Amino acid sequence: MDLEQYIAFRGRKEEQYTSLPSVTWKKKTAKAEIEELFSESQEDFLSPSSTGNLPAAVAVAEGSTSENVPPRRKRLEPADRHKRFEELYQKLLPHLNSDVKERRKLRPIRYTVWTHLVDLAQNEEELQRVVDLAPKWKDVHRSVKDKGGLEKQWGELIVRQAESLGCPQVALEMFSNHAKYQIPLSLPAARHLLHSLHQTNPLQDVMTAVALYGVYNLKPVSNDLVSLGLVCRALSNQIYPLQKPPAPKSEPVNSSSAVEESAGEASSESTQKRNRNLKPTKQVFEALIQSLQSLLSSTNPESYTLSSHARTRNLTPEFAVRQKNAGKGLAAREKEKTWLKWCLERIEKNLKMTEGEGKVEWLRQWRHAAGHVKSQSATTVASTA
Structure with a gap:
């Protein structure tokens, strides 16, 4: 064997790949950051010309220097992270409406909202909720040239976050059903x-x-x-x-040789079955x-x-x-x-x-x-x- x-x-190869964008670093309130993801500007939509391997939250332009690189942001408290996650999640849902006319009434959405949602997920349930939205997003963008983005870098982000949250099966199930999720798998992600x-x-x-x-x-x-x-x-x-370390020796216990022989036979049979x-x-x-x-x-x-x-x-x-x-x-x-x-x-x-x-x-x-x-x-x- x-x-x-x-x-x-076996499956088929996903041909189109795009990259995650870089971002302009500024101090913003949580509300301002969320609003910026749902704005008229489309400069940071995922495109081949965007930054390569990093998610938007940490992408840095090639010519960055220490002067224009921001200080690290203070990590949000769990309650604040959950609140921001829910706000972004709820704002994204209307953009999954299959009615094109209804979607046109909405403010344009930046693809980076997907990166932020994955980054904000704090447990398996939240990460799974994000992954479950991907097929709907792909479906409403099937006529768009880039099919709504969510390409190999986003898949890599899912794998990293799934491992950090102790739920790699979420990523495994997503990639195992390519027909449903349509997220390409890169070699680094694999x-x-x-x-x-x-x-x-x-x-x-x-x-x-x-x-x-x-x-x-x-x-x-x-x-x-x-x-x-x-x-x-x-x-x-x-x-x-x-091998588990041997248990500490306890006081000797009187046992008959028949019991010991029976235990030995059971152990031998178990070993043979395992082999x-x-x-x-x-x-x-x-x-x-x-x-x-x-x-x-x-x-x-x-x-x-x-x-x-x-x-x-x-x-x-x-x-x-x-x-x-x-x-x-x-x-x-x-x-x-x-x-x-x-x-x-x-x-x-x-x-x-x-x-x-x-x-x-x-x-x-x-x-x-x-x-x-x-x-x-x-x-x-x-x-x-």
């Missing part, structure tokens, strides 16, 4: 979706996310190192679950490990070396610098490298338990070359210091 047997459906699912969600959810690579005509998981690492780790977690159930998973895991070894052999490990400031802001203290790096996708790239580092570490640890250290030397050598593993000499010096 191979990975293809887990995937039963990787992020896998990351949000691979540790805590059922393996079936992970394999559903893998299937989406074919639906949206993305490169196969077996050809994308970050995605492959995440899937291998998810399979590894299923096959080699983390039978895991057989297909192990077959897929073994096939993907071969793909991983092949892909690593043709990948320069230095391209996955973490930058020195990957885990700290101290080396890039200027807000404008961090925003510029984020705009170029550098921050997301460093995050993906970190995911790969921890995935490969866990995979190596699990393989070593069953295959022996010699069988995973190929993985350790690549990780060492990528800077993911400290050299033996450095480790020795640290331990003797």
Whole structure:
């Protein structure tokens, strides 16, 4: 059995992509900000000429300097966030009216309202409410050139917010029904979706996310190192679950040998049943490990070396610098490298338990070359210091 047997459906590719806009930074009251989203001006409608990867709330023009970059806004209290969410949500609803004449009576709406709604969502229910409006919005804009926007950057925002709120299934369900939601899935969003699912969600959810690579005509998981690492780790977690620490010893309890023998037989039977159930998973895991070894052999490990400031802001203290790096996708790239580092570490640890250290030397050598593993000499010096 191979990975293809887990995937039963294919889809079509979404062709048109647009970007999220930049915004003019000013101090505004909450009411003024909401009113601005429903105004006559259409300058910040989503368009290909708009800013690339960042949502409108944080987008910065390419030529920004520290003088024209605003200070960070104070985060709203939960009650205020909910109030603003409801105000925006209710103002958006009339624009979903299927009656064109009724919609023409309304003030034009900026597409950035969708970005703000996602950002303001504080729980799964609110995020789901926003996602559920997308099909209606797409439907009333089906005759418009850009089909109402809500393209790949908005999809990426949904994935990030769903993970932060602990409800990745909201994003998974949205992308799993392309015919209904029509939100394109980008490769960064697909990787992020896998990351949000691979540790805590059922393996079936992970394999559903893998299937989406074919639906949206993305490169196969077996050809994308970050995605492959995440899937291998998810399979590894299923096959080699983390062992719970032994319970503290209690006072000895008298028990008959018959009871102990019965418990041992039950445990053995349970283990055999689990191994039978895991057989297909192990077959897929073994096939993907071969793909991983092949892909690593043709990948320069230095391209996955973490930058020195990957885990700290101290080396890039200027807000404008961090925003510029984020705009170029550098921050997301460093995050993906970190995911790969921890995935490969866990995979190596699990393989070593069953295959022996010699069988995973190929993985350790690549990780060492990528800077993911400290050299033996450095480790020795640290331990003797």
